[in-house]
Amino acid sequence: MPTLDELLKKYNIDATVNPQSGPRAKLLSQANRMLEQLSKYKTEQELDGVTTQYWWAPQSVDGKRRVSARYSGKVVEGMAVYADNTLEAVKAAVETFRKLVEESDDATWAHEEERRKKK
Known part of the structure; x- marks a missing residue:
């Protein structure tokens, strides 16, 4: 039988982030999860999927793949790039977003x- 930790990982549930966590903590947690997932991949075919459960699009278009930072299930406005459809390029895009988040604080x-509250 799998442990609770294994099940939480399998279903992409991060128990360390609670609703009171600020956006920076949520983004960092998500970025780390994305990098952990990417570290398991050997080829870019593994980036393909059916749903948008990760920061990268489930399909590539014309050799590019959209990578967008998100937390609480929503894309952060302005934090989306098109990377080459390679494991290295997608990983580099996520790592860049992570660095940006590390240099930020919740005020950022x-x-x-505010934008999310208006919707």
């Missing part, structure tokens, strides 16, 4: 939080 994301 105040506009995004």
Whole structure:
């Protein structure tokens, strides 16, 4: 039988992030999860999927793949890029987003939080 930790990982549930966590903590947690998932892949075919459960699009278009930072199930406005459809390029895009988030604080994301409340 799998452990609770294994099941949480399998279903992409991060128990360390609670609703009171700020956007920076949520984004960092998600970025780390995305990089952990990418580290398991050997080829770009593994980036393909049926649903958008990760920061990369489930399909590539014309040799490019959209990579967008998200937390709480929503894309962060303005944080989307088109990367070459290679494992290295997608990983580099996620790592760049992670660095950006590391240099931020919750105030950086105040506009995004406001935008989400209006919807």
